[in-house]
Amino acid sequence: MRRTVIIPVVLHALVAVAALLWLLWYFIPTGNVFKGLATLLILLLAGWTVFKNCRSEEPTSDVTLPAAELPLPDTQGPVVLVCGDMLEVLFHGSPLRKTAQGWWLQVGDISRLTDVVRSIQTQFPRQVGQLSMMYRCLPDHHQDEAVLRSTLKTLRQQSNQIKSLTGFTLPLVVSTEFSGPETPWIIVRGDKPIVCPVNDSPQTFIDWQQADDNILALPAVSQAFSYIRNTLTDELEKPDRLTPPVRAFSVTMRLGVGSPEIRSVWSDWLCSRTCLHFSREPAQPLHTGLFPDAVLPLLAPFASTVQGGQRTRRLVLLMWLCALTALGISALNNRDLIRHVSASLQRWNAIPMNHYRPKAESLAALKQDALQLERWQRQGEPLRYSLGYYPGQRLWLALQQAIDTWTPPPAPEPKPLPKIVRLDSMSLFDSGKSALKDGSTKILVNALVGIKAKPGWLIVVSGHTDNTGSVQLNQTLSLQRAEAVRNWMRDTGDVPESCFAVQGYGDSRPIASNDTPDGRAHNRRVEISLVPQADACRLPGAKHASQDVRDVSTKEMEK
Structure with missing residues (x-):
């Protein structure tokens, strides 16, 4: 390789x-x-x-044209590959004809077109863009229309192969010459025929037919146009499942050239439609105007040197497609970004302000989107958004405006701490005793004004002593004193016993030092407090705590 x-x-x-x-x-x-x-x-x-x-890239054909048979590398005009009937009469033994406006290169057999183009592409790759094709057809020399149509099918196949080889379709010129009254070259490009006399300026077909005796040639010219349209271009352009149709770039035609045969496709066509029949006497040979040189200026705008080969053109096309696709995907990504932020904003606006929990969740999503957009503003947006219209600044401002409208929920009121009432044991009990003194009732009534039984609260009565005496004795004494206070509250206030909890701690929970008389006096105490506890203190006809909680939850949901 x-x-x-x-x-x-x-x-x-x-x-x-x-x-x-x-x-x-x-x-x-x-x-x-x-x-x-x-x-x-x-x-x-x-x-x-x-x-x-x-x-x-390895050579697949043995056809390699000598450099002498190819146009020079600095050729700027069109290079027309000529194939078809009786090309020896045109080129007179020389395979190349050079003019001021372009080149005519003899190919000969139609089946050699692809090999010739491949040879030119190998030796002069830049000149492939200057190539065109011309098929010369002499209907007077064809006796069988089926054979002629088969030749045109071969031309279609060659054109398709050349397109696969080069990447584009070469312009095709169909050149026909008929026997009949002598006419100059008539070139059809589009809908208006142009007559190109030798050594004279071109003129329209209408002007030409009105000059001298040219009107006498109109029946033959009209039938020649009809034959080209119904036979040649019809075969080239008709739909085919295997071979794509080929549309002629232009059609050139002239009459009065060649010797008619006794029976040919042209004579049969002309006789069957007009009953005209021309003599078999050979026409005077023409030494000028053998080539339709007037078609070269029409081909010039389509003939230019190729910048790079077919592979380079395909690569450039792929890069353009990737760029356009990236531009489209970037626009779609920006559209999805706008939809995402818009959905977050719509959810935020749809939630009432007093629904604090879902509002807080929506606020977190807004802050996350705003943080991402702000980071992209500092570091640069990702490439997948950069080719389209990136709306980051506008979206960030909308998110910030929504975030600024957030009002945090009011702080919950602090729960009241359980009220603790401390009673001096020496004011209620005699030393070492657990029975209430006679004068202790007034002290208990004044101290226990704020202690009221209510559903869901437990009245805890705990007794404490100093460290004087044994631990077991102090534990028993503290419990008995707490029970004495509990019994008084139960009997005096008609409170169910289920509302109470009695505890005796002895000297295990001092609030002052037991080393001093004053500290020991503080430690000898009875404490009464209210502690929240579900299903505690079920008063007759009162709801318990769990039911209160359900009622509160129901009211919150109704809000």
Whole structure:
């Protein structure tokens, strides 16, 4: 394999892979697993394409035209590949005819067109864009219309193969010459025929037919046009499942050339429609105007040197497609970003302000979106958004305005701490005794004004002593004193016993030092407090705590 073949193929493949991976990894919003599999597939296809192209670069045909038969590399005009009938009369033994406006190159057999183009592409690749084709048809020399149509099918096949080889369709000129009254070249490009007399300026067909005796040739000229339309262009342009149709770039025609045969497709056509029949006497040979040179200026705008080969053009097309696709995907990504932020804002606006929990969840989503947009403003937006109209600044402002309207819920009122009443044991009991003194009732009544039984609260009565005496004795004494206070509250206030909890701690929970008389006096105490506890203190006809909680929850939901 030649090195000059491998290097361009590999470079083109690398650029194509880079363009596809750039599009895949930076713009297509898919997962990394899919991107990894797609990358592997792209690399495999690139390797297979390199191998295939390197194999296809090897010469597959033995047809190689000598350099003398090819146009010079500095040729600027169109190069017309001529094939068809009796080309020896045109070229007079020389395969190349040069004019001031272009070149005529003899190909001969139609089946050689693709090989000639391949040879030119190999030796002069830049001149492929200057190539055109001309099919010369002499209906007077064809006795069988089916054979003529078969030749036109071959021309269609060659045109299709050349398109696959070069990447574009070469312009096709159909040149016909008929026996009959002598006329100059008539060139049809579009709908208006142009008559091109030799050594004279072109003129319209209407002006030409009104001059001298040219009107006498109109029946034959009209039938010649009809024959071209119904036979030649019809065969080239008719739909075919195997071979794409070929539309002629232009049609050139003239009459009065050649010797008519006794029976030919042209004579049969003309006689069956007009009853005209021309003599078989050979016409005077024409030494000028053998080629329709007037068609070369029409081909000139379509003939230009090619910048790079077919592979380069395909690579440029792929890069353009990747750029356009990236632009479209970037616009779609920006549209999805706008929809996402809009949905978050709509959810925020739909939630009432007094529904604090869902409002806080929506606020967290808004803050997350705003934080992401703010980070993109500092660091630059991702490439997948950059090619489209990126609305980050506008969306960030809308999010900030929504966030600024947030009003936090009012702080809940602090729950009142359980009220603790401390009673001096020496004011209620005699030393070492657990029976209430006679004068203790007034002290208990004044101290226990704020202690009231209510559903869901437990009245805890706890007794405490100093560290004088044994631990067991102090524990028993503290419990008995707490029970004495409990019994008084139960009997005096008609409170059910289920509302009470009695505890005796002895000297285990001092509130002052037992080393001093004053500290021991503080430690000898009875404490009464209210503690929340479900299902505690069930008063007759009162709801318990759990029911209160359900009622409160129901009211909150109704709000």
